Amino acid sequence: MSFKSPDTILEVDHVWKKYCRNLRRAMWYGLRDVAKQVFPQRPANAPPQSLLRPGEFFAVRDASFSMKAGECVGLVGANGAGKSTLLKMVNGLLRPDAGQIRIRGRIGALIELGTGFNPQLSGRENVYINGAVLGLKKHEIDAAYERIVDFSELSEVMESPLKTYSSGMRMRLGFSVAAHLRPQLLILDEVLAVGDVAFRMKCFQHFNDLTEQGTSIVLVTHAVGMLPRVATRIVVCTKGQIEFDGDVQAGLTVYEKALVEQASKQSSQHGESPWKKAFVENAEVLNASGSAGEEFQTGDELRLRVSVNCETAVPGARLIVALRSPVTETIASISTSYHSFQFDLRPGESQFVLVLRDLPLLLGAYFFDVSLYGPELIDFCHRRTGVGGFRIVGPPIDVNGNGICGLLRIEHRWEQGS
Amino acid sequence: MEPLAPETIYDPTPDLLRPGKLLRDIAHDFVAGRELAWRLFLRQLRGMYRQTILGMFWVFLPPIANTAIWVFLRSRNVFDFGDADAVGVAAVHTTAYILTGMILWQSFVDALQMPLDAVNSNRGMVSRLNFPREALILQGIGDLFFNLLIRLLLLIPTWWFFKVPLHGSMLFAFPLILLMVLYAVGVGLILVPIGSLYHDVSRFLAIAFPFWMILTPIIYVLPNTYPSNLLNWLNPASPLLVGARDFLLFGNTEHGWALLFFGLAAIPIFLVGLIVFRVSIPALIERMNN
Numbered sequence: 001m002s003f004k005s006p007d008t009i010l011e012v013d014h015v016w017k018k019y020c021r022n023l024r025r026a027m028w029y030g031l032r033d034v035a036k037q038v039f040p041q042r043p044a045n046a047p048p049q050s051l052l053r054p055g056e057f058f059a060v061r062d063a064s065f066s067m068k069a070g071e072c073v074g075l076v077g078a079n080g081a082g083k084s085t086l087l088k089m090v091n092g093l094l095r096p097d098a099g100q101i102r103i104r105g106r107i108g109a110l111i112e113l114g115t116g117f118n119p120q121l122s123g124r125e126n127v128y129i130n131g132a133v134l135g136l137k138k139h140e141i142d143a144a145y146e147r148i149v150d151f152s153e154l155s156e157v158m159e160s161p162l163k164t165y166s167s168g169m170r171m172r173l174g175f176s177v178a179a180h181l182r183p184q185l186l187i188l189d190e191v192l193a194v195g196d197v198a199f200r201m202k203c204f205q206h207f208n209d210l211t212e213q214g215t216s217i218v219l220v221t222h223a224v225g226m227l228p229r230v231a232t233r234i235v236v237c238t239k240g241q242i243e244f245d246g247d248v249q250a251g252l253t254v255y256e257k258a259l260v261e262q263a264s265k266q267s268s269q270h271g272e273s274p275w276k277k278a279f280v281e282n283a284e285v286l287n288a289s290g291s292a293g294e295e296f297q298t299g300d301e302l303r304l305r306v307s308v309n310c311e312t313a314v315p316g317a318r319l320i321v322a323l324r325s326p327v328t329e330t331i332a333s334i335s336t337s338y339h340s341f342q343f344d345l346r347p348g349e350s351q352f353v354l355v356l357r358d359l360p361l362l363l364g365a366y367f368f369d370v371s372l373y374g375p376e377l378i379d380f381c382h383r384r385t386g387v388g389g390f391r392i393v394g395p396p397i398d399v400n401g402n403g404i405c406g407l408l409r410i411e412h413r414w415e416q417g418s
Numbered sequence: 419m420e421p422l423a424p425e426t427i428y429d430p431t432p433d434l435l436r437p438g439k440l441l442r443d444i445a446h447d448f449v450a451g452r453e454l455a456w457r458l459f460l461r462q463l464r465g466m467y468r469q470t471i472l473g474m475f476w477v478f479l480p481p482i483a484n485t486a487i488w489v490f491l492r493s494r495n496v497f498d499f500g501d502a503d504a505v506g507v508a509a510v511h512t513t514a515y516i517l518t519g520m521i522l523w524q525s526f527v528d529a530l531q532m533p534l535d536a537v538n539s540n541r542g543m544v545s546r547l548n549f550p551r552e553a554l555i556l557q558g559i560g561d562l563f564f565n566l567l568i569r570l571l572l573l574i575p576t577w578w579f580f581k582v583p584l585h586g587s588m589l590f591a592f593p594l595i596l597l598m599v600l601y602a603v604g605v606g607l608i609l610v611p612i613g614s615l616y617h618d619v620s621r622f623l624a625i626a627f628p629f630w631m632i633l634t635p636i637i638y639v640l641p642n643t644y645p646s647n648l649l650n651w652l653n654p655a656s657p658l659l660v661g662a663r664d665f666l667l668f669g670n671t672e673h674g675w676a677l678l679f680f681g682l683a684a685i686p687i688f689l690v691g692l693i694v695f696r697v698s699i700p701a702l703i704e705r706m707n708n
Contacts, residue, residue, distance in 0.1 A: 092426065108548060111546040
């Protein structure tokens with residue numbers, strides 16, 4: 001079987017991988033799997049689902065995608081979505097239980113920066129060790145040494161023992177060595193939280209240069225805000241499956257929606273106030289015309305209808321609504337008391353509507369936490385988190401920041417200073 | 419036209435179903451891992467003794483301490499050294515005899531433990547990076563021979579002090595030592611899968627080694643009558659170690675056939691160990707995060 005296209009560099013073809021979380025079972029299965037490798041039999045042509053043993057589940061399920069030379073693909077997903085397992089299979093660390101992975105050319109992987117570092121040795125000695133661990137030959141490290149040191153901005157401390165470096169300096173050194181690999185396919189797993197903003201910008205520029213030279217990059221990160229700067233495509237993993245493969249902006253909203261769904265599972269918390277049986281029953285997102293909706297444009301009007309229920313009256317109650325993003329946590333907190341909106345809760349159900357006009361939010365997924373209090377903030381009654389999930393689906397943002405970019409649209413103008 | 423880059427395929431087919439490719443890959447990774455092994459060897463060497471006062475003396479200390487204990491116990495007749503005259507052991511001093519055996523035994527123990535130690539102490543690297551894992555074995559073998567060399571240097575003043583006669587045929591000991599190390603590394607490699615999954619193995623070995631040493635003729639003379647000599651020849655540590663010590667101290671050995679058998683077995687055991695190590699690594703990595 002050959003590659004589907006001549007410029008394809010990676011092909012993941014209906015790959016499955018099972019996993020066991022129970023330690024004792026996993027050890028026993030491990031021993032049996034080793035025995036199967038030492039005394040091998042040709043794999044049966046059985047459906048992958050029949051491979052599962054008691055206590056196992058599929059961490060990756062029927063995953064397929066491919067990459068061409070020079071592409072930079074962001075692989076994102078919530079914790080436990082299977083992206084790291086998929087990456088380990090692409091890197092040859094784990095063997096697929098079903099399916100096939102084909103790679104053309106040399107692979108480089110930055111999965112943990114500074115692997116092989118010895119704190120007793122100098123920065124210089126560690127550059128050579130780390131380079132060798134990553135597959136560079138001595139003459140390649142010799143040739144790249146000055147560039148590595150320049151890139152890390154650590155030239156003054158290269159002769160000092162690594163144990164005198166801060167963790168940020170170690171990360172920068174590890175990154176700088178690894179960034180000078182010249183593979184056809186580069187795998188980056190959660191390594192971009194390195195250094196300050198200027199250093200990160202330098203890393204992005206470096207990756208852009210690499211892709212322009214034909215290197216393909218798979219980038220796994222939870223810091224998805226920077227993906228539009230480097231990724232040309234996005235693959236979203238959800239519960240071991242590939243849910244989306246395509247445009248970066250559209251993929252990010254799919255990813256954030258999955259995060260919102262995950263967050264809304266942690267939903268309810270009761271307080272110790274005298275009004276224990278007063279609680280937030282539900283919160284629902286409505287559009288300007290009052291009908292339920294999940295998709296909005298920046299600038300639209302959004303209404304949050306909050307239903308509250310109580311058994312005994314709560315005088316001087318107050319509501320606090322937190323607007324949240326799964327990426328950046330709380331964006332804004334809005335309280336009824338800010339506008340002196342006073343109300344007494346009577347037994348039974350009551351409804352309140354929070355109206356947000358001219359939404360300043362940009363592309364992404366968002367949700368609310370709604371808290372109910374008595375007359376004072378110490379009178380916490382109940383909080384329902386992860387409710388009223390919605391998405392902003394347009395208009396497109398400008399990733400280079402030449403206009404609106406990030407989380408919020410801020411009305412602004414420029415003036416010539418004197 | 420530019421030649422196409424080599425293709426790599428990962429699928430569920432066990433590597434041993436393509437034995438030719440497997441052996442080629444092992445050989446390739448041994449060659450490809452040389453430079454990494456050298457760097458790791460230097461890292462180990464420079465790092466290990468940097469924060470010590472006694473430095474390399476720590477390599478000498480275990481066999482010296484062990485020998486001192488056993489020579490002391492021998493001087494108090496705590497154990498039976500055996501019939502020294504019957505096998506010509508009287509030609510050398512007991513201290514030289516025990517120290518030589520102890521150095522070889524220490525190397526055997528180190529070699530047996532090395533593969534499991536190499537995997538366990540580099541778990542982060544093994545589970546996160548795809549590099550020639552054979553480099554870890556090469557580095558481990560390099561460490562073993564370096565330590566052995568340093569310890570053998572200890573024998574020079576000892577032999578001179580106790581007037582051990584030198585023979586040209588003592589050089590035959592060195593291929594036997596090489597085979598002994600390969601044999602022990604091979605067994606250690608075979609133990610890697612179970613030892614990496616179950617820590618019982620390393621705990622068991624730590625308890626078993628002192629008993630095993632007692633069963634090996636290091637602190638006493640090899641009995642030459644049946645059935646008391648049987649236990650020694652059933653002991654897999656015994657033949658190559660005794661043979662190497664005989665050549666070092668006496669320039670000859672009386673146990674040629676046993677040496678030939680175990681010497682010839684050492685190389686296939688090492689190769690089987692390499693194969694078991696190689697094919698088991700993906701299954702072990704899967705459990706390294708547990």
